[in-house]
Amino acid sequence: MKQxxxxxxxxxxxxxxxxxxxxxxLTRAGFIDKxxxxxxxxxxxxxxxxxxxxxxxxxEMNEIGAQEILxxxxxxxxxxxxxxxxxxxxxxxxxxxxxxxxxxxxxxxTHEEVITPLMQKFVLSRKDFPVFVYQIxxxxxxEIRAKSGILRTREFIMKDLYSFHTSENDLxxxxxxxxxxxxxxxxxxxIDKQTxxxxxxxxxxxxxxxxxxxxxxxxxDVIYICxxxxxxxxxxIKTEHLKCPECGKTxxxxxxxxEIGNIFKLGTNYTKPFDFKFIDKDGTRQxxxxxxxxxxxxxxxxxxxxxxNDANGxxxxxxxxxxxxxxxxxxxxxxxxxxxxxxxKGLLKQGKEVLYDDRKDKRPGEKFADADLIxxxxxxxxxxxxxxxxxxxxxxxxxxxxxxxxIKELGKLGR
Amino acid sequence: MKQxxxxxxxxxxxxxxxxxxxxxxLTRAGFIDKxxxxxxxxxxxxxxxxxxxxxxxxxEMNEIGAQEILxxxxxxxxxxxxxxxxxxxxxxxxxxxxxxxxxxxxxxxTHEEVITPLMQKFVLSRKDFPVFVYQIxxxxxxEIRAKSGILRTREFIMKDLYSFHTSENDLxxxxxxxxxxxxxxxxxxxIDKQTxxxxxxxxxxxxxxxxxxxxxxxxxDVIYICxxxxxxxxxxIKTEHLKCPECGKTxxxxxxxxEIGNIFKLGTNYTKPFDFKFIDKDGTRQxxxxxxxxxxxxxxxxxxxxxxNDANGxxxxxxxxxxxxxxxxxxxxxxxxxxxxxxxKGLLKQGKEVLYDDRKDKRPGEKFADADLIxxxxxxxxxxxxxxxxxxxxxxxxxxxxxxxxIKELGKLGR
Numbered sequence: 057m058k059q060x061x062x063x064x065x066x067x068x069x070x071x072x073x074x075x076x077x078x079x080x081x082l083t084r085a086g087f088i089d090k091x092x093x094x095x096x097x098x099x100x101x102x103x104x105x106x107x108x109x110x111x112x113x114x115x116e117m118n119e120i121g122a123q124e125i126l127x128x129x130x131x132x133x134x135x136x137x138x139x140x141x142x143x144x145x146x147x148x149x150x151x152x153x154x155x156x157x158x159x160x161x162x163x164x165x166t167h168e169e170v171i172t173p174l175m176q177k178f179v180l181s182r183k184d185f186p187v188f189v190y191q192i193x194x195x196x197x198x199e200i201r202a203k204s205g206i207l208r209t210r211e212f213i214m215k216d217l218y219s220f221h222t223s224e225n226d227l228x229x230x231x232x233x234x235x236x237x238x239x240x241x242x243x244x245x246x247i248d249k250q251t252x253x254x255x256x257x258x259x260x261x262x263x264x265x266x267x268x269x270x271x272x273x274x275x276x277d278v279i280y281i282c283x284x285x286x287x288x289x290x291x292x293i294k295t296e297h298l299k300c301p302e303c304g305k306t307x308x309x310x311x312x313x314x315e316i317g318n319i320f321k322l323g324t325n326y327t328k329p330f331d332f333k334f335i336d337k338d339g340t341r342q343x344x345x346x347x348x349x350x351x352x353x354x355x356x357x358x359x360x361x362x363x364x365n366d367a368n369g370x371x372x373x374x375x376x377x378x379x380x381x382x383x384x385x386x387x388x389x390x391x392x393x394x395x396x397x398x399x400x401k402g403l404l405k406q407g408k409e410v411l412y413d414d415r416k417d418k419r420p421g422e423k424f425a426d427a428d429l430i431x432x433x434x435x436x437x438x439x440x441x442x443x444x445x446x447x448x449x450x451x452x453x454x455x456x457x458x459x460x461x462x463i464k465e466l467g468k469l470g471r
Numbered sequence: 472m473k474q475x476x477x478x479x480x481x482x483x484x485x486x487x488x489x490x491x492x493x494x495x496x497l498t499r500a501g502f503i504d505k506x507x508x509x510x511x512x513x514x515x516x517x518x519x520x521x522x523x524x525x526x527x528x529x530x531e532m533n534e535i536g537a538q539e540i541l542x543x544x545x546x547x548x549x550x551x552x553x554x555x556x557x558x559x560x561x562x563x564x565x566x567x568x569x570x571x572x573x574x575x576x577x578x579x580x581t582h583e584e585v586i587t588p589l590m591q592k593f594v595l596s597r598k599d600f601p602v603f604v605y606q607i608x609x610x611x612x613x614e615i616r617a618k619s620g621i622l623r624t625r626e627f628i629m630k631d632l633y634s635f636h637t638s639e640n641d642l643x644x645x646x647x648x649x650x651x652x653x654x655x656x657x658x659x660x661x662i663d664k665q666t667x668x669x670x671x672x673x674x675x676x677x678x679x680x681x682x683x684x685x686x687x688x689x690x691x692d693v694i695y696i697c698x699x700x701x702x703x704x705x706x707x708i709k710t711e712h713l714k715c716p717e718c719g720k721t722x723x724x725x726x727x728x729x730e731i732g733n734i735f736k737l738g739t740n741y742t743k744p745f746d747f748k749f750i751d752k753d754g755t756r757q758x759x760x761x762x763x764x765x766x767x768x769x770x771x772x773x774x775x776x777x778x779x780n781d782a783n784g785x786x787x788x789x790x791x792x793x794x795x796x797x798x799x800x801x802x803x804x805x806x807x808x809x810x811x812x813x814x815x816k817g818l819l820k821q822g823k824e825v826l827y828d829d830r831k832d833k834r835p836g837e838k839f840a841d842a843d844l845i846x847x848x849x850x851x852x853x854x855x856x857x858x859x860x861x862x863x864x865x866x867x868x869x870x871x872x873x874x875x876x877x878i879k880e881l882g883k884l885g886r
Contacts, residue, residue: 063538063593063602089589091543091550097589098541106541123478126513126521128506129544129609130626135506153568153578155613155625163568163578174504174512178478183832187478194544194609198570210570211545417598 057379058400059413062086064099066426076274078358079205081370085429087378094202094210101378101430102357106213108376109353110192112244113215116237120230122188122217127170129194133160135169139329149197163196168326168348171218175344176332179220185334185344186226190217192353204274206358207314213353220327221345222334227321234319234349238268245356246373250363251316254279254288255301261323264293264301268351269313272362277315280308288313314359317351364454370431371453379411380470382432386420386439396438399448399463406467428453434470436461472794474828477501479514481841491689493773494620496785500844502793509617509625516793516845517772521628523791524768525607527659528630531652535645537603537632542585544609548575550584554744564612578611583741583763586633590759591747594635600749600759601641605632607768619689621773622729628768635742636760637749642736649764653683653732660771661788665778666731669694669703670716676738679708679716683766684728687777692730695723703728729774732766779869785846786868794826795885797847801835801854811853814863814878821882843868849885851876 064086071090074080082088087102098106114124136142142162151163164170171189179187195214202208217234221227235253242248247270254267269279269288278291280298284305289298299306324343327333333341357376364371374380381403385396400412411432413423420439427435437449447460450469461469479501486505489495497503502517513521529539551557557577566578579585586604594602610629617623632649636642650668657663662685669682684694684703693706695713699720704713714721739758742748748756772791779786789795796818800811815827826847828838835854842850852864862875865884876884 061536061538063590063599063604065593086593089592091585091589092545092547095543095545095547097543097585100538100540103539103541121476123476123515124518125515126518128510128512128626130507130510130611132507132510147571149571151568151570153566155566156562156564156615170506170512174506175478177504178480178501184478189478196545200571211543 057411059411060415062100064089064101066429074205075203076205076207076358076362077365078207078274078361081361081365081429082205082358085370085431088206094199094208096206096209096211104378105357105372105376106353109245109356110213110215112375113192113241113351113353116241116244117190117215117217119240120188120233120237122190122219124191125189126191126193127164127167127174129164129196130161131164131167131170133162135173136162139169139326141169149199151196151198164193165195165197166348166350167191167193167216168218168322168346172326172330172332172346175218175220176330179334179344182222182334182336185222186220186230188217188219188230190215190349204276204358206354207274207362208276209354212355215351215353217349217351219347219349221347222336222342224323224345227323227345227347231319231321231347234347235266238317238319238349238351241351242268244375245360246375247316247356247360247363252279252281252286252288252313254290254313254315255293256290256318257293259320259322259325261325262321265318265320267315268317270316270359270363271311271313272359273312274362275312275314277313279311279313281311283307283309314355314362316356316359317349319349320347322346322348365431368425369429372431372433374433377431377433379409379432380434381408381410382413382427382430382435383410384413384420384423384427384435384437386423386437388416389440389443392438392440392443395443395463399436399438399466403466403470408467408470436466436469472826474826475830477515479504479516481844489620490618491620491622491773491777492780493622493689493776496776496780496844497620497773500785500846503621509614509623511621511624511626519793520772520787520791521768524660524771525628525630527790528607528656528766528768531656531659532605532630532632534655535603535648535652537605537634539606540604541606541608542579542582542589544579544611545576546579546582546585548577550588551577554584554741556584564614566611566613579608580610580612581763581765582606582608582631583633583737583761587741587745587747587761590633590635591745594749594759597637597749597751600637601635601645603632603634603645605630605764619691619773621769622689622777623691624769627770630766630768632764632766634762634764636762637751637757639738639760642738642760642762646734646736646762649734649762650681653734653764653766656766657683659790660775661790662731662771662775662778667694667696667701667703667728669705669728669730670708671705671733672708674735674737674740676740677736680733680735682730683732685731685774685778686726686728687774688727689777690727690729692728694726694728696726698722698724729770729777731771731774732764734764735762737761737763780846783840784844787846787848789848792846792848794824794847795849796823796825797828797842797845797850798825799828799838799842799850799852801838801852803831804855804858807853807855807858810858810878814851814853814881818881818885823882823885851881851884
């Protein structure tokens with residue numbers, strides 16, 4: 057993509073009303089734009105990152121046999137009355153609205169009330185179990201305060217997966233499978249080393265739920281990480297004489313972290329109210345056992361920025377960077393321009409994702425500053441000096457070294 | 472994909488509360504599920520069709536230089552006050568809600584109030600024009616009656632494109648470009664022959680707007696098609712002695728049609744209230760000229776079903792079918808099973824999209840009925856009889872002929 061064609065521009069200053077690092081950097085670099093507190097537009101760079109994260113998540117969900125669907129945002133009150141959650145969340149983080157005919161709806165912040173009766177229509181026989189269904193979808197929460205950029209917003213993109221089983225044992229097995237899939241996702245996104253499996257309060261069905269907490273000073277949670285086994289414990293469930301429930305040791309370090317995903321063994325909490333049952337081997341109707349597994353797409357994007365940045369801007373991990381290569385043309389010398397364009401076309405032909413800074417109204421210093429701010433992993437500079445040597449100046453965003461590379465060798469660089 | 476793994480199932484009967492052909496067929500075939508009037512979930516097959524339409528649209532939008540972004544659903548009242556549309560649409564098809572702090576929002580059914588101030592932040596210089604931005608996004612309309620399946624819903628997916636220009640002439644040129652891109656989309660989706668460019672009422676800026684109307688008895692609009700030049704005129708603007716504004720002729724045929732897209736020359740209707748101006752060559756500040764271009768993703772999906780169906784089910788056009796090939800295993804004979812699985816893997820390896828009916832609990836007649844209902848373009852049947860001849864029985868959904876094809880030749884069939 058030619059940078060001269062992209063409408064969004066970098067900003068010298070972060071907006072005064074943004075305090076969080078992710079919002080300040082993403083806004084300055086032209087990835088997002090705030091419409092209202094906790095409500096953001098995703099601009100071309102930001103949407104690309106978002107779609108890349110979505111595709112990584114999609115791939116890993118398909119890998120564990122989950123089927124993608126898309127459920128509605130608008131949910132009628134009637135289904136929330138079945139589980140009693142309409143009343144329970146009255147006046148809380150649940151957006152509520154009425155239509156012209158005075159019918160009540162909520163904007164979905166979770167979809168147990170939709171997926172349970174939906175599966176009940178189709179999954180009829182014991183042989184149909186287990187079944188796993190997910191969606192990547194816009195969610196809504198009426199947050200009282202939205203001040204952490206895209207880490208906590210009123211509208212956000214989430215992946216939510218639901219699993220249905222005929223035994224607790226089967227749920228347990230799938231639950232472990234999802235944990236592993238999540239860490240494969242974190243590895244691809246680049247935050248596996250910063251992200252910990254964390255015990256949090258469970259529900260009526262199981263003692264604990266599990267969160268996935270990424271360590272960052274911007275985090276809203278406090279977690280205790282076991283120095284022995286690496287299991288984390290959310291402060292919410294910390295006891296005075298804390299013992300690691302995993303290994304029994306008692307040495308912990310305290311960290312601030314942001315919860316980017318959580319998984320729950322729901323048991324029969326939702327299947328019972330909807331009377332979703334299967335017939336077991338003995339011919340008895342038994343309630344279906346259920347699990348749910350959330351992962352914040354836009355929140356992960358924010359967490360990555362919180363983790364990977366320096367004084368000059370964002371440092372995107374390769375797999376989710378908006379582009380792989382930032383090709384910068386320095387000067388308008390005809391030979392330089394022609395060489396840069398040739399390299400641009402050559403890299404595109406090789407299937408590389410290239411942002412080509414062809415802008416004429418920017419000084420080299422401005423272009424370099426923008427490149428650092430935007431944070432694409434590999435920078436290639438074409439100038440009069442490099443052209444004379446049939447080469448390009450190479451710099452990785454996360455390294456300091458600047459070196460020359462022969463033009464004919466460029467295809468080997470970058471992803 | 473193995474059909475035994477897909478949770479959604481075909482239904483013998485359409486739901487009693489669905490009158491429209493698209494909802495009846497899409498529900499019976501397991502593409503969609505109604506949550507509430509005018510609100511549907513998209514099941515695995517349905518989501519695949521939807522994503523295919525989205526990608527066709529995306530490709531053609533990128534082709535005409537438009538940049539993809541994603542704007543929010545939640546929009547604060549303040550921006551709608553600027554244009555006066557909050558008041559204008561009070562109590563009408565605009566969903567309204569309040570947050571915990573009593574702040575007013577609407578759920579976006581269009582995004583002029585978001586995109587105009589957004590572009591104003593970035594598009595500063597005359598040289599930055601023209602600029603074209605689009606999104607594919609969930610939209611909401613508080614419809615009084617929702618009875619046409621996914622042709623008219625309370626929640627739907629739309630592509631909306633906005634263009635910004637420094638002259639009417641430039642807008643006119645882009646407007647024509649979009650018309651052509653739309654017909655390329657219709658051709659790829661398979662409804663170009665049924666879809667007419669149709670004049671409809673304009674606004675304060677131009678006499679007419681243009682709709683794209685697909686002929687179907689399920690349509691809510693009546694249009695008059697000029698027998699000479701093929702231009703259509705919406706009944707809304709029909710005069711007593713109608714003359715074709717395009718060619719001047721007076722012979723028309725009347726048709727029922729569904730509006731799947733519409734495009735507007737907005738002029739300065741939205742840029743003026745937001746004071747979005749550019750500085751012209753003479754140094755004068757002039758309001759920016761704007762166009763908007765809508766296209767219903769889920770509505771097109773519904774229109775396709777209304778146009779392409781027969782007594783047995785849906786007949787998907789190739790480019791948007793959930794799968795290209797429906798491979799059906801008849802009988803559980805080991806040789807048949809092994810052959811079917813080998814063919815399945817072979818076709819996948821060649822990059823074909825295959826739905827493999829490996830279900831053991833269905834009789835051949837049920838499998839054939841399901842195949843017709845689901846409507847995948849190419850059906851391949853593997854049975855004891857065909858295996859003996861090293862072949863497969865081939866039938867295209869839109870043809871009656873059944874023939875044998877050699878297994879080694881299968882790779883040449885289908886897309």
